[in-house]
Amino acid sequence: MSGLEATVLVLVGMGGTAVVAVRDPLRQAMVASLFGILLAILFFVLQAPDVALSEIVVGAVALPLMILLSLAKIRGGSR
Amino acid sequence: MTPRVRRVVFLVAAGALAGVLAWGFGGLPRFGTFDGAYGQILNHVAVPQRHITDVVAAVNFDYRGFDTLGEEFIFFAAVLGVALILRTQRGEHAGHLADHATGRAVPPTSDAVRVLGLLLTPPAVLFSIYVVTHGHLTPGGGFQGGVILATGVLLIYLAGEFDDLHGLYTEPALERGAAVGVAGYVAIGLLGMAAGTAFLDNVLPLGRLGSIFSAGTVPLINLSVGLEIAAGLVLLLTNFLHQTIVIRPVVGRSA
Numbered sequence: 001m002s003g004l005e006a007t008v009l010v011l012v013g014m015g016g017t018a019v020v021a022v023r024d025p026l027r028q029a030m031v032a033s034l035f036g037i038l039l040a041i042l043f044f045v046l047q048a049p050d051v052a053l054s055e056i057v058v059g060a061v062a063l064p065l066m067i068l069l070s071l072a073k074i075r076g077g078s079r
Numbered sequence: 080m081t082p083r084v085r086r087v088v089f090l091v092a093a094g095a096l097a098g099v100l101a102w103g104f105g106g107l108p109r110f111g112t113f114d115g116a117y118g119q120i121l122n123h124v125a126v127p128q129r130h131i132t133d134v135v136a137a138v139n140f141d142y143r144g145f146d147t148l149g150e151e152f153i154f155f156a157a158v159l160g161v162a163l164i165l166r167t168q169r170g171e172h173a174g175h176l177a178d179h180a181t182g183r184a185v186p187p188t189s190d191a192v193r194v195l196g197l198l199l200t201p202p203a204v205l206f207s208i209y210v211v212t213h214g215h216l217t218p219g220g221g222f223q224g225g226v227i228l229a230t231g232v233l234l235i236y237l238a239g240e241f242d243d244l245h246g247l248y249t250e251p252a253l254e255r256g257a258a259v260g261v262a263g264y265v266a267i268g269l270l271g272m273a274a275g276t277a278f279l280d281n282v283l284p285l286g287r288l289g290s291i292f293s294a295g296t297v298p299l300i301n302l303s304v305g306l307e308i309a310a311g312l313v314l315l316l317t318n319f320l321h322q323t324i325v326i327r328p329v330v331g332r333s334a
Binding site for chain 1: 111135210218219220222233312319
């Protein structure tokens with residue numbers, strides 16, 4: 001395992017832990033987006049550019065966006 | 080269940096899980112090695128056999144094309160489910176376009192976001208077309224290109240208002256696009272049966288290795304997958320945006 005692979009693996013581990021550790025859903029969506037980018041970098045470093053491309057868009061954009069929109073809907077309705 | 084009992088149950092379960100995990104990790108092959116016979120064979124035969132330079136695409140859309148067809152239908156069913164759940168229901172009505180949380184004024188979109196959105200949209204659309212049409216040559220393909228195209232549409236929303244998207248497409252057009260995409264995959268599969276071989280068999284001319292017209296049915300499947308994913312994902316985003324921004328509970332009763 002190269003130093004780069006080890007570094008990115010550790011970063012992904014830290015990112016995943018951060019997603020679970022953050023308790024506020026709004027911030028969690030942002031941290032999850034960052035985690036998606038980290039995962040995409042890991043896939044790229046491990047020479048899986050196909051998966052990295054999908055992960056950038058789905059993990060870093062589409063999923064956090066849907067969480068944000070759901071939060072906006074829930075909070076807009078309750079106030 | 081008292082907190083103490085709960086903690087004991089958790090510790091026992093966590094200990095058992097840690098043990099099984101450690102046992103499983105111990106049996107993994109060394110990092111970076113791969114001893115799957117199927118993968119080794121494909122790496123050697125895919126390029127000469129199918130005139131394709133992206134072996135991942137060869138596996139997804141040719142050798143294991145039937146599995147991917149199943150995944151396309153999973154995505155299609157998921158989008159249908161979202162569209163069904165997020166429709167305007169009884170007790171709700173489509174209100175005025177109110178692109179803000181209730182109770183406070185709309186902050187105007189900053190010029191920086193508008194300019195960046197407008198600048199990034201054309202490259203995103205162009206790149207998505209490149210990724211879809213070169214799926215059999217370089218990393219990427221219908222799914223990746225489709226989601227990038229949907230991101231281009233999302234950039235237009237971010238740079239402006241929800242209203243700006245209305246001139247671009249209608250929901251029935253998106254629904255038809257997704258349906259045509261997934262049906263196109265099945266139709267390409269039926270080509271094989273029409274030619275007297277198996278479903279999803281690669282029966283089209285394979286072309287010259289490395290050219291855009293090569294790899295037989297794979298580029299066509301990429302096109303239909305790209306159409307389905309792009310239309311389906313934009314439909315998904317539109318439904319979420321519509322539910323968040325437009326639909327409001329009818330005043331005087333809770334939805």
